[in-house]
Amino acid sequence: MTQIKVNVNNQPMNVISPISLYELIALKQINVDGTAIAKNAAIVSKRDWSTTYLNDNDTVDIFTLVAGG
């Protein structure tokens, strides 16, 4: 296990590797309803959150999808 530095929503964050996107969401206690995640500026399907792991210096953006108009 090693510590890596990632950037989550423009904030630097130290996490213990290996860590998946799903585990990151749980760690940050974010409600997954309506939530989308992009890793290194590419959206990751929710199906793949648990198998997509973070590397050192990865950028993660977590945002809520909206549908109003």
Add this chain to the structure above:
Amino acid sequence: MHSCSVTQPTVHSATHTANHKAGQVFERALNKQDIKRYSRQLMLDSVEDEGQAKFARSHAVVIGLGGLGSLVARYLAGAGVGTLTLVDGDTVDISNLQRQVTYNEMHLGELKAKSLYNELRKVNSRLNIKFKSLYADSKNLPTLISTADCVLDCTDNIETRKHINTATLRASIPLFIAAASGLSWQALNLPQNNKRIGCYACLVEYIDVREDCLSRGVLGPVVGMAACHQATQALLFLAKGFNADIKWGHYLTGNADLGSLKSFMLPPSSTCEVCHDPN
């Protein structure tokens, strides 16, 4: 009131063709009046005379005529898009006036599609404007969009958005999506003919998107920001086609409070039931 209602009102529709048949307006060189009317956009490299002629020959279908669609349609009409189809089964409610800037107190209770049709006729009487006072669904969408050069998804609920995505993908018609809630707005341009780019179903696959038009609220100008972006992207496409300098398949998220914009690539999902082709 919003366009999520499940009740299906009586269908009203009409086609208005003014003195000039749509698509014939710019068959000849631009006349003096055209040059004056469209002078500010004719100056742009991304439009010029050729793009203006393409506007006149184009057909855009605007689905949902609330905060997004009413403004989008106003910009497309102002720019001279030759044929516009306006689709919404909703009526104008007093709660709409905070953000749906083309309606006013005189329109309360009227069908949005007809009200907007009447207003847009005053903006540009030379256009062929059609209105359909109905809610888009999987059954009527193929017909509604069959002759469109592009479709603008201005709706406010996830199910209709999915149906529009499916219909445009099957017909290979470019789709311009926008949405807003709270202080956030988001947008996505989909070519619907490129297997390297995901579709709307790929985006929302496995995600429980909240029907948040009523529960979270929205500030009027934030919807306007989304609509302005959406109309701009559609106009640039209509002027130059796929040579237009716009981004396809990138999901744009804007936060109006921070003034920030971010863009994320949307890859196709290998399990998408709409766009994934196992062959």
